[in-house]
Amino acid sequence: MSADRQGPSQASRRKDEHIELASSQSPAAANDFDDVELVHHALDGVNAERVCLDTSIDGWRWPVPLFINGMTGGSAGSERINRALAVAAREHGMPVASGSVGVALDDPETARTFRVLRDENPDGIVIANLGAGRSADEALRAIELLEADALQVHLNAVQETVMPEGARDFSGWAPLIEAIVAASPVPVFVKEVGFGLSRRTLHRLRDLGVRVADVAGRGGTDFARIENDRRDTGDFAYLAGYGQSAVECLLEGRGVLPALLASGGVRTPLDAVRALALGADAVGVAGVFLRAAMQSETRAVQVIGAWRTQLAQLLAMLGAETVAELASHDVLVRGRVREFCELRGID
Ligand code: FNR
Secondary structure, eight states: OOGGGSOHHHHHHHHHHHHHHHHTSOOOSSOGGGGEEEOOOTTOOOOGGGOBOOEEETTEEESSSEEEOOOOOSSHHHHHHHHHHHHHHHHHTOOEEEEETHHHHHOGGGHHHHHHHHHTOTTSOEEEEEETTOOHHHHHHHHHHHTOSEEEEEOOHHHHHHSTTOOOOOTTHHHHHHHHHHHOSSOEEEEOSSSOOOHHHHHHHHHTTOOEEEOOOBSSSOHHHHHHHTSSSOTTGGGTTOSOBHHHHHHHHTTSSSEEEEESSOOSHHHHHHHHHTTOSEEEEOHHHHHHHHHOHHHHHHHHHHHHHHHHHHHHHHTOSBHHHHTTSOEEEOHHHHHHHHHHTOO
16 A cells, blocks of 8 residues: 555654654755855856846746745644745745645545645645656646646655555556646656656656656655654664765756756755756755744745845856856866766766
8 A cells, every 4th residue: 555545644643753753854964965066256246136046947937946845734733834835935936845645635634734835825836746656637636636836746665665554566656657747737747755866767757758857866854764763663774865866866867858856955055056056947945944834934934035035145156147057157076976977977
């Protein structure tokens, strides 16, 4: 049985445990973003007021190259968090994704805990999230529930494997994704949940008709650790830190799909700039914004607003008036990531 299809109370309890365990993981002191060094050109700066943060996701204009990535919904605790995220998204024009709405498809009582994302943010970009393994019909219901502008489908085989009640058969995912893409009236983004998407996976997604993916790599929220902490035996601890980072995935995945989003381990606006300089079209943040939203709605608005402001300031500092210009900034890749590039034959 997929964990996305449990009884209502079990699924709801799991959502609250995810929030509690994820929020107790502090942002990594070091991750692969530290291996990405932007060369500083001290006289290149431009006027921050002239910086335009618009980005294009496969021809779709977003006002800011940042988004609040899919996290929660489906439990009492999650409704308050989604409301705070929705208000911050509305105030700062930032796209926001829901957590997996699978639980609401199985238990309509929980629908309002997701629906708050649209109700508080009627004109914003709202993205519905669903686990792989769901049908095209269920995907349409997920989109309808949120009047969503896009659908995220998450691939989470590592998480399911460690999850005591998780799925054990992943063999049917590809044809279901192909059917969802064919049926969806809105763009379908495929993402990981913190273990990365390889170049081979991006090629397979392209063959299924997917045009946009979010690499959601290692180095931030670690669902192998979260699910291991939910096990009585704790005997999957060795999978902590598994997978590839967003930086590695961006370097090997460039050019495969019309658009590539980056997330996983984005700790600061500087990490977001690093991802954009490596060619990401937009950058997703989950854990850092979760912790702000858990404090209060006011804190979520403040933190997410500061990220937006600082992003524009960093572009001005680097001499980029547009997000597209960042992609031509001089970047040095060091250490572990450089070794990954050598091993994978990436220039
Ligand atoms: C998540 N994430 C997630 N992803 C997804 O596609 N569907 C989901 O339901 C969830 N649920 C979820 C709950 C919580 C509490 C967190 C913190 C995260 C994963 C998320 O979208 C992202 O891929 C990872 O968290 C990595 O990003 P950060 O946290 O390192 O910025």
